[in-house]
Amino acid sequence: MSARVHPVGKPLKVAGLVLAAGRSSRMAPRNKLLEPIDGMPMVRRVAMTALASGARPVIAVTGFDAARVADALRGLEVTIVHNPSYEEGLSMSLRAGLRALPPDTDGALICLGDMPAIKSGDLKTLMTAFAARGGAGICVPVRHGRQGKPVLFGAALFSEMMGIGGDVGAKQLIARYQECVTEVEMASDGIFADIDTPQDLARLKMKL
Numbered sequence: 206m207s208a209r210v211h212p213v214g215k216p217l218k219v220a221g222l223v224l225a226a227g228r229s230s231r232m233a234p235r236n237k238l239l240e241p242i243d244g245m246p247m248v249r250r251v252a253m254t255a256l257a258s259g260a261r262p263v264i265a266v267t268g269f270d271a272a273r274v275a276d277a278l279r280g281l282e283v284t285i286v287h288n289p290s291y292e293e294g295l296s297m298s299l300r301a302g303l304r305a306l307p308p309d310t311d312g313a314l315i316c317l318g319d320m321p322a323i324k325s326g327d328l329k330t331l332m333t334a335f336a337a338r339g340g341a342g343i344c345v346p347v348r349h350g351r352q353g354k355p356v357l358f359g360a361a362l363f364s365e366m367m368g369i370g371g372d373v374g375a376k377q378l379i380a381r382y383q384e385c386v387t388e389v390e391m392a393s394d395g396i397f398a399d400i401d402t403p404q405d406l407a408r409l410k411m412k413l
Contacts, residue, residue: 217311217340219332219357221260222302223252223283224374225318226268226291231401236270238318239277240406243413246277247400248318256282258328260314264305266298267291274318294372303363311340313363315374316355322395322409323355331357334389342385343378346396352379352388353396359385 225248229237238248245253248265255263264284267274268291275285288301299315306313312335314328327346335344335357344357358366358375362382366375379386400406 217332217336218307218309219260219312219314219335220306220310221255221258221263221314221316221328222299222306223248223255223263223265223316223318224295224298224302225251225265225274226271226288226298226301227295227319228269228292232403232406235403236273237400237406238274239270240400242321242410247321248274249277249281250321251316251318251323252278252281252283254321254323254325255314255316255328257325258314258332260328260332262307264302265318266302268298294370295374296369296371299369299374300367303367306363310360312357312359314355314357317399319400320354320395320398321400322393322398322413324393324395327391327393327395328355330391331355331389334387335359338387342387343382344387344389345379346391347388348391348394348396351397353391354399355396 239246242250266286266288268288286301286305288298290297331344341359346353
């Protein structure tokens, strides 16, 4: 990981990447990203949370069912990027999102489109911790000693993130660069609630 020096006094530019390209195979034939949460499609709720945090730009990466997912985001200040290689796994969506970032981006919040319980306050807390570090390293949300998502990665890691392959995200970089990781305590369990099955969705709706 190469060091990147941020100019003193210059506001950090943190983007939000909403990865929304998956096939929802364990929810088939339904697309979990379009399932309503309090009357709103799940992916729209996640994108609105990212926007409310102040992250800019917010980029949504589509793949499977792209037209309907994009339609669910209609009217939001969100840039839609299509990943035609979504069947090759999560890493391809991560690459597509990173390629779409402005060159002066200091960090990126990697948000999963199936985590609708995340709060904008959680993301703001991560961004505050990231700023305190001068825009360097990795900020990971934790609650009661357990790590969750989303994770905020500094721009110095983008090139390595682009090299990740398969159906995995950038979690391996957290283990590789432990000395660069800041664990940030969260106030809610939303950082653990990803939705994969109808049972997961039912449990979340009961909690909300």
